[in-house]
Amino acid sequence: MRATLSILLLFFVFNLCAQSRTHRTVTVVKAGNGVIKSRTVTKVTTNFYVDLFNYYKKTTVRTMMFDSITGKKVSYTKRITRNGMGGHHCYEMYCHVILFDTKGKKTRDEETWCDKGARKLREYEHGKCVFETVERKRRKKIQDE
Secondary structure (H helix, E strand, O other), X not given: OHHHHHHHHHHHHHHHHOOEEEEEEEEEEEOOOOOEEEEEEEEEEEEOOOOOOOOOEEEEEEEEEEOOOOOOEEEEEEEEEEEOHHHOOOEEEEEEEEEEOOOOOEEEXXXXXXXXXXXXXXXXXXXXXXXXXXXXXXXXXXXXX
16 A cells, blocks of 8 residues: 555656756857856746647746946846747746946836736835835726626
């Protein structure tokens, strides 16, 4: 009995671990003087088993831009997109953009959840938050007659 349960548990855990595969690529672009200009990390997650009705492909792209002279951060961007059933319905799920000043401190931070219709915006001065707003799309309730 214990052997059967342990085999079933092992099979269940193996199936959970083998549901998706991830490919990660890193691209670095350098300026003429040898300083890193941008660094992009792309991560693609797909199902391990190809199924037409449950197939999805999620792509995460993170980009960090640097100043070519000083080497300090200029901007950071993270975008998550997803292909839905049968490879259709490609849309952006999440977007996060951060802008920095010449000293490397934040000036603007914006997050957008596209599927939820929400947006969060923060503006900074000298590293301190000065302005913050949160926007959400409200859904209308349908009333039965």
